[in-house]
Amino acid sequence: MLFNALKLLHVLSIIVWVGGMAFAHFFLRPAVQQLAPPERVRLMHAVLQRFLAAVGVAVVVALTSGLAxxxxxxxxxxxxxxxxxxxxxxxxxxxxxxxxxxxxxxxSRLDAAVAAGDWPAGGQALARIRAIVGVNLLLGTAIVVVVLLW
Incomplete structure (x- = not known):
């Protein structure tokens, strides 16, 4: 029973993490492209602060449950x-x-750009974040594929 509860927590944490990345990458980002840079950067900043905090919890849960x-x-x-x-x-x-x-x-680079109202720097920070999220999304998808098909 404990093993199954740990597995449930593990899978739910991965759903939050990988699912959130897929949503942000394929749906949120393209939708906010129609906004002016100040609004786009502020919105993505607010979303990323919340999402990355949730992912922090998901990382701890995934690591702890996996090791357990x-x-x-x-x-x-x-x-x-x-x-x-x-x-x-x-x-x-x-x-x-x-x-x-x-x-x-x-x-923190995105935080600084938003605080300074430096929208080009905010856009650059978002581009770097998008690239890292893209890599992590590919890696997370590879894990799901390997675990389900191997």
């Missing part, structure tokens, strides 16, 4: 982690590192 499940399965020795779990773990850690870089470095 590995720990539960490995109790008693003789455990060899399946290939799809290894792939998920390795790529998930890369995604977490990219998230940390985005949150700790790129979001």
């Amino acid at each position: 499940m590995i720990g539960m399965v490995s109790i008693g020795g003789g455990f060899s982690m399946p290939r799809d779990w290894l792939f998920m773990s390795a790529v998930g850690l890369v995604m977490m590192a990219l998230y940390a870089y985005l949150y700790l470095s790129q979001l």
Whole structure:
């Protein structure tokens, strides 16, 4: 029962993370392109602050639940982690590192641009964020594909 609860938390956290990236990348960003730069940058800033805070929680939940499940399965020795779990773990850690870089470095650049009313700098920060989100979306999608088909 505990393992299933951990798996549920793990999957729900990934849905928030990967689903949110897909929504932002394919639906939100194209829709806000019709706005003037000040409105577009302010709106995306507000959305990203909320979304990245939620992703921070999702990262902690995914990491904690994943490690707990590995720990539960490995109790008693003789455990060899399946290939799809290894792939998920390795790529998930890369995604977490990219998230940390985005949150700790790129979001502060966007914060500064919005505070200064520097819309070109805000657009540049958003472009860097979009690129990182695009990579993470590809990695997250690859994890889902590998885990479901391998």
